[in-house]
Amino acid sequence: MIEFDFATYTNQFINPDEFNRYNSQLIDVKQLFDPSRDMTGWYDLATLFAKDLITDIINTANYIKNNCDVFLIIGIGGSYLGSRAIIEALKPYFSDNQPNIYYLGTSLSSDYYHDLINRIKDKQIIVNVISKSGSTLETNIAYSLIMDLMHQKYSNEELKNRIIITTDKEKGKLRQDVNQYSYKSFIIPNNIGGRYSVFTPAGLLPLAVANIDLNKLYLGAQKANADLTNQIRYAIIRKIMFNNGKIVEAYVTYEPKLAFFLEWLKQLYGESLGKENKGILPISFINTTDLHSLGQFIQEGNKILFETVFNIKNSHYNIHIDQYNKTLNELNNIATTAVSKAHQHGGVLNNVINIESLNEETIGYLMQFFMISCVISAHLDNVNPFDQNGVEEYKKIINSLLQGINS
Amino acid sequence: MIEFDFATYTNQFINPDEFNRYNSQLIDVKQLFDPSRDMTGWYDLATLFAKDLITDIINTANYIKNNCDVFLIIGIGGSYLGSRAIIEALKPYFSDNQPNIYYLGTSLSSDYYHDLINRIKDKQIIVNVISKSGSTLETNIAYSLIMDLMHQKYSNEELKNRIIITTDKEKGKLRQDVNQYSYKSFIIPNNIGGRYSVFTPAGLLPLAVANIDLNKLYLGAQKANADLTNQIRYAIIRKIMFNNGKIVEAYVTYEPKLAFFLEWLKQLYGESLGKENKGILPISFINTTDLHSLGQFIQEGNKILFETVFNIKNSHYNIHIDQYNKTLNELNNIATTAVSKAHQHGGVLNNVINIESLNEETIGYLMQFFMISCVISAHLDNVNPFDQNGVEEYKKIINSLLQGINS
Numbered sequence A, B: 001m002i003e004f005d006f007a008t009y010t011n012q013f014i015n016p017d018e019f020n021r022y023n024s025q026l027i028d029v030k031q032l033f034d035p036s037r038d039m040t041g042w043y044d045l046a047t048l049f050a051k052d053l054i055t056d057i058i059n060t061a062n063y064i065k066n067n068c069d070v071f072l073i074i075g076i077g078g079s080y081l082g083s084r085a086i087i088e089a090l091k092p093y094f095s096d097n098q099p100n101i102y103y104l105g106t107s108l109s110s111d112y113y114h115d116l117i118n119r120i121k122d123k124q125i126i127v128n129v130i131s132k133s134g135s136t137l138e139t140n141i142a143y144s145l146i147m148d149l150m151h152q153k154y155s156n157e158e159l160k161n162r163i164i165i166t167t168d169k170e171k172g173k174l175r176q177d178v179n180q181y182s183y184k185s186f187i188i189p190n191n192i193g194g195r196y197s198v199f200t201p202a203g204l205l206p207l208a209v210a211n212i213d214l215n216k217l218y219l220g221a222q223k224a225n226a227d228l229t230n231q232i233r234y235a236i237i238r239k240i241m242f243n244n245g246k247i248v249e250a251y252v253t254y255e256p257k258l259a260f261f262l263e264w265l266k267q268l269y270g271e272s273l274g275k276e277n278k279g280i281l282p283i284s285f286i287n288t289t290d291l292h293s294l295g296q297f298i299q300e301g302n303k304i305l306f307e308t309v310f311n312i313k314n315s316h317y318n319i320h321i322d323q324y325n326k327t328l329n330e331l332n333n334i335a336t337t338a339v340s341k342a343h344q345h346g347g348v349l350n351n352v353i354n355i356e357s358l359n360e361e362t363i364g365y366l367m368q369f370f371m372i373s374c375v376i377s378a379h380l381d382n383v384n385p386f387d388q389n390g391v392e393e394y395k396k397i398i399n400s401l402l403q404g405i406n407s
Helices: A016-025 A029-033 A051-067 A081-090 A110-120 A137-153 A173-181 A201-209 A214-226 A229-243 A256-273 A295-300 A328-345 A360-381 A389-406 B016-025 B029-033 B051-067 B081-090 B110-120 B137-153 B173-181 B201-209 B214-226 B229-243 B256-273 B295-300 B328-345 B360-381 B389-406
Strands: A002-005 A070-074 A100-104 A125-130 A163-167 A184-187 A248-253 A281-286 A305-312 A350-355 B002-005 B070-074 B100-104 B125-130 B163-167 B184-187 B248-253 B281-286 B305-314 B350-357
Touching: A002 A229, A002 A360, A016 A229, A029 A360, A051 A184, A051 A201, A051 A214, A070 A137, A070 A201, A081 A201, A081 A256, A081 A360, A100 A110, A100 A137, A110 A137, A110 B328, A125 A137, A125 A201, A137 A389, A137 B328, A163 A173, A163 A201, A184 A201, A201 A214, A214 A360, A229 A360, A248 A256, A256 A281, A256 A360, A256 B295, A281 B281, A295 A328, A295 B256, A295 B389, A305 A328, A328 A350, A328 B110, A328 B137, A328 B389, A350 A360, A389 B295, A389 B328, B002 B229, B002 B360, B016 B229, B029 B360, B051 B184, B051 B201, B051 B214, B070 B137, B070 B201, B081 B201, B081 B256, B081 B360, B100 B110, B100 B137, B110 B137, B125 B137, B125 B201, B137 B389, B163 B173, B163 B201, B184 B201, B201 B214, B214 B360, B229 B360, B248 B256, B256 B281, B256 B360, B295 B328, B305 B328, B328 B350, B350 B360
Parallel strands: A070 A100, A070 A125, A125 A163, A163 A184, A248 A281, A248 A305, A305 A350, B070 B100, B070 B125, B125 B163, B163 B184, B248 B281, B248 B305, B305 B350
Antiparallel strands: A002 A350, B002 B350
């Protein structure tokens, strides 16, 4: 299903003694995910995918699909990146989901809100507001703008069927609204942080609306829990790269559908490990287009980065290119391999991850794989993978500035 | 129109003596753009925007607008990023241009080609193929796939009105096709490289089709030629940052419409300066969404980066947010300023560029500004800003691999 072609590419970069030294530190790695530890709820997939909860999510998704033209997802960061990553990876290009899905709360652009509201105002709308804390600035602004529209369109009684809140079980302004207005709600468990929440209702409800098969996601993710060998190897390779001055990791795809999956990875690794003046800066390359933009830098520029490449072996379609007597997908695979080799020769380590084909099971596997491996990386770096005080600082600054305005 | 708020933010980071030392090296900076120098054709805006050429472009654009539903732009890297950057920056969200514009040749994704051809096959189509060399792999594959479709739909005679080639005046396979099949064509001057070609027909024809006012672009770009003070300052700041171990520059926007403008900048700086094991790695942040992903790393992680922030002062729309008694755009400006200050306090230099509003004149100015400043940076780094041997290496590897397959 997925092959980690690390060995082929890493020998020239990784000292076996250094590798083994780290490996011996990770004998008890499973204990990092023990339920007794804080914020490890995302590892317990059986609880996340409990039958009653999944039934509730599927039923709600069916109601949504039957009762609106437009499904609005309001959330930022971990509240939307996971589900959007999977939806974009698995849906066709140019397809309009039925219902159409739009994302809000991801910026403060006036143009975006103006143009979006203009586009949807005459449609039947259902809204899913997602914020664990219930106090995210961008989410609250989007929520209040959309509620203005919703109140114009629908009665308070009807809104009970059209507003769905995904938030903490007890705390925060969004939970208050659920209690006050009898909105439908889902819970983000308090032992799961935003960037690890893709398999909570924060991710699963939007995914179900977009007809993603949740059971196959679960089966894929379970496989990543079952064997941690490659997660450990990946974490150690990252650590050794960092020790050698490679302070930027580029996640690389040759299938533009994976762009949001790479955005999800950037948040996961940036927020989990970028602290105490440590961390590898995660960036993304969408090839081949970025080869014609940053390829020059990678090949001949400052040697500060290494790459982790997602190579999809099989495509859904066979498009024959006569002049090369190959399918387009074969050419894409050849380009991927050739570029990895060229970069490797240029002194840039490439971790190649070969994915048999892009589907629920493989992407479910990959997400769980990288969440697990990220926690192992944090263990090697001796940082807490579950806090984000730097983001809290930004939130505090903005909020105090806005309090000042308001008072 | 545009204010460079460098002084306010840089004092804590820039040693005045170091600044003045570099400044004194740049007294004759205008000679870098002298017509006698190789590859400086892009600086001569009067020639690029010559009346006859613009008339031909506008007439061709009008023909395209009146004779198709779908306008396909086939090109990669510098052949499409500049025009796409301007079109995305200036058109409304969710708007379908008339004709619809689609980009091809930017990846080797089978899914993309399958889904795109499915979507357009019954429409009236006009194609613009853009490649200076005429030998770009991705462009040629897209061109051949689309020509299969075009030959099914149209006679050879009709194709003369539906295929437009933008390439070198004399050389390459595309120019041969122009000569052989009597296609309409435009010239990319041989003294202008791909990433500096936005104001050649490579950029201007797609822009005219998208109803971008070329004259206002020209007026903006001219202003950037007229005074080089801030271009020099920006280049010196980058140099000093690099000397201080800041090896990543993040281009930052709070208006997602600028995403492709940042991609264009990444190519310009990555390809022009990423060589001889030198260069600052250019990346982009689309805020506020990326604050909830990489904000943690910037604030508290490894201190390897500095930021250049594009702050748009005025929006097209005033959306009032009751709870803060401010417009949404005012809140976006407050967020921009607050985050810049927070990052600055966290030890991350922020170059803030205040843009009165987003329009043809300001974006024309910015593009010319950054092309000029990039060449000054190359002068300080003692590298050639106009070659890209690393990309040629990738092209060579792929082509030799494909020759092997073919033979």
